[in-house]
């Protein structure tokens with residue numbers, strides 16, 4: 001089988017790390033994903049036992065730190081923004097859309113490669129998790145298909161209304177060309193739309209723990225057909241965003257996530273990945289000037305409570 005015909009192994013490992021966080025790390029949890037465990041299906045015992053037995057190994061504690069901090073930041077921002085459209089690029093086994101606490105009027109557009117989406121639908125069905133009508137699966141390969149917006153629109157996305165777009169744990173697997181094409185598409189969405197993108201720092205900008213994690217994980221990812229390809233500094237990401245008329249608002253490191261970092265468990269913030277939050281500018285030339293008729297301020301919903 002070609003890598004494209006296989007579901008993403010890194011998506012499975014990310015879900016395992018979210019599930020394991022609730023089993024092996026201190027409470028209160030940094031991020032609670034109540035469905036991750038069930039989504040692992042028949043692999044749950046095997047994958048979770050690694051974390052239970054070797055949970056302080058840097059490859060495992062680093063993975064847990066990474067997935068829970070990025071999801072916590074992103075879902076808190078989603079709650080603050082109170083938009084009614086959420087696009088998850090490279091959604092993998094993200095469970096936001098299937099949780100009981102999700103807002104009823106929030107439409108979720110999950111974008112990923114077709115094989116990973118087929119596998120996710122099977123895992124959801126096997127776990128008895130219902131897919132709400134507010135969720136759309138949008139099959140796009142960022143490397144092969146630049147028409148992200150038209151696929152979203154075909155699935156019911158309204159490009160004239162603001163959205164949150166998250167892109168967590170994905171850009172490192174892409175070429176710079178695919179990243180640029182996707183940023184171009186996002187820059188054409190409605191003003192006020194925000195993007196939260198995660199990316200990996202080049203080796204010279206990592207701290208010791210970040211470099212150690214990279215050395216442990218990078219070779220395994222490549223061996224399983226998902227090599228890390230692109231590394232960017234915060235300055236490079238900011239420049240790339242500005243090239244695409246997106247306005248960088250903040251760069252967030254793991255240590256910036258407002259949680260208690262003096263911990264009894266093995267989670268420690270490292271300097272390896274950054275989350276950058278950017279906004280589609282009011283004056284973006286790619287934006288439809290007639291969009292004002294559908295004023296987003298008229299359609300704001302009551303936000304869900306952010307995770308503490």
Ligand SMILES: C[S@@+](CC[C@H](N)C(=O)[O-])C[C@H]1O[C@@H](n2cnc3c(N)ncnc32)[C@H](O)[C@@H]1O
Pocket residue numbers: 007008010011014015067089090091092093094111112113116140141142143144167168169170173174
């Ligand atoms: C590490 S997983 C992250 C999944 C999810 N965002 C999370 O935080 O759990 C990377 C995801 O990116 C997706 N991905 C990688 N390359 C892609 C591409 N060229 N086009 C679309 N999706 C891609 C994979 O299928 C996988 O679901």
